[in-house]
Each structure stands twice: as structure tokens, then as C-alpha cells.
Amino acid sequence: MSDEILLSVKDLEKTYGHERGLLSGKSQAVRAVDKVSFDIKRGETLGLVGESGSGKSTTGRVLLQLDKPTGGEIEFEGNRLTGLSKSALKPFRRQMQIIFQDPYASLNPRMTVGDFVEEPLIVHRLIRGRAERKARVAELFEMVGLDPSFAKRYPHEFSGGQRQRVNIARAIALDPSFIVADEPITALDVSIQAQIVNLFQDLQQRLGLTYLFIAHDLSMIRYLCHRVAVMLRGRIVEIGPTEAIFANPQHAYTRALLSAIPVPDPDIESQRHPIPFDYATQNSPPEATLRPVGPEHFVLA
Ligand SMILES: Nc1ncnc2c1ncn2[C@@H]1O[C@H](COP(=O)(O)OP(=O)(O)O)[C@@H](O)[C@H]1O
Ligand SMILES: [Mg+2]
Known part of the structure; x- marks a missing residue:
């Protein structure tokens, strides 16, 4: 890094x-993302963790400008992306990719997986010759651990893990530097999850990728992320090096998330006591700000 x-x-x-609202006349605004600030270093994996509805996916989408932010600034390689026109954004689009939770929903059932991976190469006119493009697709398949002969097959012929590999192959086709992985292992069998996590790590080393890795719990985060940001109701309540978050969690919500990680040993698991989080009394007040509690470690207080 x-x-x-x-x-x-x-x-x-x-x-x-x-x-x-048409009938009530009341404004029903949802602050999906509420004054969120963080940096990601080149080659780093930042984990973004929080329960369903806390604003993780919205953060990812807004970050990539797939959805317009209603406030704040985004800088990529020192270039301000907020406020750029569609055409001015185009050169940055290639650099930033997203992988979604459901590996089947993002695939086109009527397209071979080879054509699906090749599509961005055609759209961005990156490789002109057909034979060269096919060679690149074969190379991408190998990089994600799929046999290149699978390129002729259709999505329904694959397992969930293989489909996610296809999505990853497409995401890296344009040689991006940054990938938002939005719960990419949540929909997969537990036995497959570690393999896909390993693939993310392997690709990071080979390609120098930077990740924002979104998850609703902390279980895989420890192995994959250099730093972790914990999100609650649109706000980051704690952010810090993974070791510090696990060894010395400062926010009550982080402690609740940590206590919810299942333990593989059934005897220990049956003794585990999840710590509840009380939204009424333990949530940080609206005026709270991120305060330093250790090197690179901040808590909302
Ligand atoms: N397109 C949308 N329109 C209206 N509300 C949305 C939309 N997308 C997300 N939200 C709301 O924003 C909040 C955060 O959602 P989301 O970012 O999907 O959370 P997470 O990914 O952490 O589960 C939720 O209350 C959700 O209902
Ligand atoms: Mg989500």
C-alpha cells in the first residue's frame, strides 16, 4: 500500500x-448518507460495515457517481468529480468499477459469459481486433480462476461463486484502479465465501487494486481490510485500522457488531452473548463529530 x-x-x-408527500404535505426526506468523510490510499482495502439500511450501498453508488450526491465533495487522484459533466466524467468511469451482491442479477441470461466480459472492451473501444479481444477475455477468465473454455456458456450453467468470478472478470476488464465491492460474498455459500475473498486479495496484489469492501457484518473483514469504517443510520460512527477496531472498539455499535460475529466452534458459539445496541440511548447525538482515539482511529462522540 x-x-x-x-x-x-x-x-x-x-x-x-x-x-x-402528496397527501400529507410533510417532507419525508431520508438521509441515506449523512456527511460522510474518509480517504482511501492506493492499494488499500477499506471495509464499510453496518446493518441493512445504514447507507452503505448508497455511499458506494454516490462515490462512483452512479447516483448524484446531494452534498459534499469526491476527489479521485486529486481530481474533483463532483459537479463534472457526463463527458468530463467519462475518463474516470473506466477507473472505477462496482461489483454487486447478487451475481446472477447483474448477468444477462441471454448473453454468453464471454460476451458479457468482452462488452466493456467493445464499448470503450479498448481493443479493436476481435481475436485480440477474445485473447484478453481468455486472460481475464484465467485471472479469476475460470477455465477460458467456459466463455461460451450461459450464466445459468454456473454456480453462484463462478458467476461472481464472471462479474469480477468484467469489472477488471478495463484495468480499473478502484473497485466498490458491495456485499460480493453475502449471497454465496459460506464454503465459497473464503475463495472469493482470496480472489479479491490475489487480484489486489497482482493489479494494485484499491477496494471499498461493503459488508453487513464483520466476519470476513478482519482478513481482507486494512481499515474499517462502521456505518450507522447514514453516519460513520467509527473508523480505524482493522486491528484497532477489533482489539479496541470505541463505539457501542461497533461492540455490538463485533459480538455478533459467529464463531465456527459450536461449543464456543453456544456460549456467545451478542451485545445489544440501544438506538434510543447509545446512538451518537446529531452534533457529534469524529474524534481521534488512537493512530488513524476515530469515533463519533
Ligand atoms: N433509490 C432510493 N430511493 C429512496 N430511498 C432509498 C433509495 N436507495 C436507498 N434508499 C434508502 O436509503 C437508506 C440506505 O439504504 P442503502 O444505502 O441501500 O443501505 P445499505 O446498503 O446499508 O443496506 C435506506 O433507508 C433506504 O431505504
Ligand atoms: Mg446495500
Whole structure:
């Protein structure tokens, strides 16, 4: 990992439903992302963790400008992305990719997986010759651990893990530097999850990739992420080096998430006591800000 900051967000905000409700006349705004700030260094994996509905996917989508932020700044390699026109954004699109939770939903059932992986190469006119493109697709299949002969097959012929490998092959086709992986292993069998996590790590080393890795629990985060950001109701309540988060969690919500990690040993698992989190009394007040509690370690207080 380098010291160079690849991506930086400051006070990022996304509010849905600003318009007033037709019948009630009341504004029903949802602050999906509420003044979120963080940096990601080149070659780093930042984990983004929090329960369902906490704003993780919205953060990922807004970061890639797939959805417009309602406030804040995004900088990529020192270039400000917020406020750029569609055409000005285009050169950055190639650099930033996303992988979704459901590996089947993102595939096209009527397209061979080879054509699916080749498509971005055609759209971006990266490789002109057909034979060269096929060779690149074969290379991409090998990189994600799939036999290149599988390129002629259709999505329904694959297992969940293999489908996610196809999605990863497409995401790296344009040689991006940054990937948002939005719960990429959640829908997979537990036995397959570690393999896909290993693939992410392997590709990071080979290609120098930087990841924002989204998850709803902390179980795989420890092995994959250099730092972790914990999200609760649109806000980051704690962010820090993975070791510090696991050894010395500062926010009550982080402690609750840590206590919810299942343990493989059934005897220990049956003795485990999840710590509840009380939203009414333990949530940080609206005026709270991220305060340092250790090297690179901050808590909302
Ligand atoms: N397109 C949308 N329109 C309205 N509300 C949305 C939309 N997308 C997400 N939300 C709301 O924003 C909040 C955060 O959602 P999301 O980012 O999907 O959370 P997570 O990925 O952590 O489960 C939720 O309350 C959700 O209902
Ligand atoms: Mg989500």
C-alpha cells in the first residue's frame, strides 16, 4: 500500500425524497448518507460495515457517481468529480468499477459469459481486433480462476461463486484502479465465501487494486481490510485500522457488531452473548463529530 490518497470524500450527503408527500404535505426526506468523510490510499482495502439500511450501498453508488450526491465533495487522484459533466466524467468511469451482491442479477441470461466480459472492451473501444479481444477475455477468465473454455456458456450453467468470478472478470476488464465491492460474498455459500475473498486479495496484489469492501457484518473483514469504517443510520460512527477496531472498539455499535460475529466452534458459539445496541440511548447525538482515539482511529462522540 502506498501513502498516496487515491480517493477522498468529504461531507458526502445523499438525501432521498426531498419533495413533499402528496397527501400529507410533510417532507419525508431520508438521509441515506449523512456527511460522510474518509480517504482511501492506493492499494488499500477499506471495509464499510453496518446493518441493512445504514447507507452503505448508497455511499458506494454516490462515490462512483452512479447516483448524484446531494452534498459534499469526491476527489479521485486529486481530481474533483463532483459537479463534472457526463463527458468530463467519462475518463474516470473506466477507473472505477462496482461489483454487486447478487451475481446472477447483474448477468444477462441471454448473453454468453464471454460476451458479457468482452462488452466493456467493445464499448470503450479498448481493443479493436476481435481475436485480440477474445485473447484478453481468455486472460481475464484465467485471472479469476475460470477455465477460458467456459466463455461460451450461459450464466445459468454456473454456480453462484463462478458467476461472481464472471462479474469480477468484467469489472477488471478495463484495468480499473478502484473497485466498490458491495456485499460480493453475502449471497454465496459460506464454503465459497473464503475463495472469493482470496480472489479479491490475489487480484489486489497482482493489479494494485484499491477496494471499498461493503459488508453487513464483520466476519470476513478482519482478513481482507486494512481499515474499517462502521456505518450507522447514514453516519460513520467509527473508523480505524482493522486491528484497532477489533482489539479496541470505541463505539457501542461497533461492540455490538463485533459480538455478533459467529464463531465456527459450536461449543464456543453456544456460549456467545451478542451485545445489544440501544438506538434510543447509545446512538451518537446529531452534533457529534469524529474524534481521534488512537493512530488513524476515530469515533463519533
Ligand atoms: N433509490 C432510493 N430511493 C429512496 N430511498 C432509498 C433509495 N436507495 C436507498 N434508499 C434508502 O436509503 C437508506 C440506505 O439504504 P442503502 O444505502 O441501500 O443501505 P445499505 O446498503 O446499508 O443496506 C435506506 O433507508 C433506504 O431505504
Ligand atoms: Mg446495500
